[in-house]
Every structure is written in structure tokens, then in C-alpha cells.
Amino acid sequence: MQEVTDRDNKVSSLRLELSNKDIEGANERLQYESQINFLNAQIESLNEKSELLxxxxxxxxxxxxxxxxxxxxDITNLEEEIRCQQDLQRILKSSLEETKNAADHFKDQLEAQEAVLAEVRTLLQEHQExxxxxxxxxxxxxxxxxxxLARTRSExxxxxxxxKSMSEVKLNVSEEELSGLAPAAAETVKFLKAANH
Incomplete structure (x- = not known):
């Protein structure tokens, strides 16, 4: 019984741990999704700026x-302005690539967290089985x-x-008769007869 109780406690502990991990994973997932959405918005804004440029x-x-x-x-000024615009476009392109890399990184972390949760669920299911x-x-x-126990009580x-019967007839019942009624009684009769002799 103690082993079963310990196992039940272990299962409860694993379930609580899984629940905490689910909550933690959900919170992290929300954070990652929020960051990804923010980065996607930045990407969209940078794309719009790039198109405008x-x-x-x-x-x-x-x-x-x-x-x-x-x-x-006038021509020189215009050429300088173009160079500035091109430099700015290169900067925006670099920022766009960095933002995409960051979004991919957060996505990888989210997938890794989900893989850990799936493994914990599998372990819990195996333990439950x-x-x-x-x-x-x-x-x-x-x-x-x-x-x-029921058979022993019956005997x-x-x-x-x-x-009680032997007490009333002064133990005149033979061991063979008694053993036919209850196997455990034969040994008791031997003991009682030996005590009376």
C-alpha cells in the first residue's frame, strides 16, 4: 500500500510539474509570439520604407x-542625396536581415520548448501505465x-x-473424523489430547 501511495504521490508531483511547465510554456509561447508579431511588424515597416526609398x-x-x-x-547635390538614400537602404536591409534572424531564433526556441513539453507528457503517460x-x-x-483469509476464518x-463439541464429549472425536471436517483442526486435537494426558 505504501508503494502505491508513493507512486500516486509521484504521479501527482509529475502532473503538477507538467502543469507548471505547461503554464510556463504557455507564458513563454505568448512572449515569443508577441515578440515575433512585433518583429513582423518591424519587418513590414522596414519593407514599406525600403519600397519608399x-x-x-x-x-x-x-x-x-x-x-x-x-x-x-544641382546634379552633384542630387547624386549625393542618392548616395545617402542608398546607404540608408543598405542599413535598412541589414536591419531587416537581423530582424528576420531574431524571429527565426525565437521560433526555434518555441519549437524546442514544445518538444520538451511533449517529452514530459510522454514520460508521464508511460509512468501512468x-x-x-x-x-x-x-x-x-x-x-x-x-x-x-476467508478460508482460514472458516476453518x-x-x-x-x-x-466446543470435544469439550462436551471429553475429546472422544477421533483425529481422522476431525481432519475430515477441517484440516487445521486435526493439529489442535492432537495438542488438546496431549495436554489432557
Missing amino acids: QTNNCDLLKRIEYAELSKVT EMDQERTKHAKSLSQLEEE LDQVNVMM
């Missing part, structure tokens, strides 16, 4: 074409013990009846 570059190139007959200073088998085995053994009742 590309549009601006196209506009600037057109302005250069229109300004070819204009002053050299072992406990069920042990409980069934214990119940069968207990049933056999109860049957044996004891027969012995008590025979002892």
Missing part, C-alpha cells in the same frame, strides 16, 4: 535626367489474500465448533 531613388534618377542641362551643383499495471497486480494479490470457526 526605391521609389525615391527612381524619382531622384528622373530628376537627374531632367537636370542634366542644369547647373553642375506502469502505475495502472501495478495497481491491477496489487488488487489481484489483495483479492487472493482476502480469499485465503477457525469449524475448529471452535469442534473444540
Whole structure:
């Protein structure tokens, strides 16, 4: 019984641990999803800015074409502006790649956490199956013990009846007759007869 109780306590402890891990995993999952959503929003914003910069570059190139007959200073300024826009675009592209890498990293962590939780659930299920088998085995053994106890009590009742009867007839019942009624009673008769002699 103590073994079953210890196993039940262990199962309860594992279930509580799994529940805590589920809660912890859910919280981490929410955090990761929130961070991923935030990073996706940043990616979308950076994409929009990149598209806007590309549009601006196209506009600037057109302005250069229109300004070819204009002053050299104006052309130089426009070219410098294009270089600045291109530098900014490279920076934004680098930031976009870093953001994507961070999102992939958070996704990998989330998948790893889910794998750990799945393994814990599997271990708990295997342990529960072992406990069920042990409980069934214990119940069968207990049933056999109860049957044996019932037989012993029945024989004891027969012995008590025979002892009372033998007391009234001064132990005139033979051992053979008594052993035919209750196997355990024969030894008792031998003991009582020996005591009377």
C-alpha cells in the first residue's frame, strides 16, 4: 500500500510539474509570439520604407535626367542625396536581415520548448501505465489474500465448533473424523489430547 501511495504521490508531483511547465510554456509561447508579431511588424515597416526609398531613388534618377542641362551643383547635390538614400537602404536591409534572424531564433526556441513539453507528457503517460499495471497486480494479490483469509476464518470457526463439541464429549472425536471436517483442526486435537494426558 505504501508503494502505491508513493507512486500516486509521484504521479501527482509529475502532473503538477507538467502543469507548471505547461503554464510556463504557455507564458513563454505568448512572449515569443508577441515578440515575433512585433518583429513582423518591424519587418513590414522596414519593407514599406525600403519600397519608399526605391521609389525615391527612381524619382531622384528622373530628376537627374531632367537636370542634366542644369547647373553642375544641382546634379552633384542630387547624386549625393542618392548616395545617402542608398546607404540608408543598405542599413535598412541589414536591419531587416537581423530582424528576420531574431524571429527565426525565437521560433526555434518555441519549437524546442514544445518538444520538451511533449517529452514530459510522454514520460508521464508511460509512468501512468506502469502505475495502472501495478495497481491491477496489487488488487489481484489483495483479492487472493482476502480469499485465503476467508478460508482460514472458516476453518477457525469449524475448529471452535469442534473444540466446543470435544469439550462436551471429553475429546472422544477421533483425529481422522476431525481432519475430515477441517484440516487445521486435526493439529489442535492432537495438542488438546496431549495436554489432557
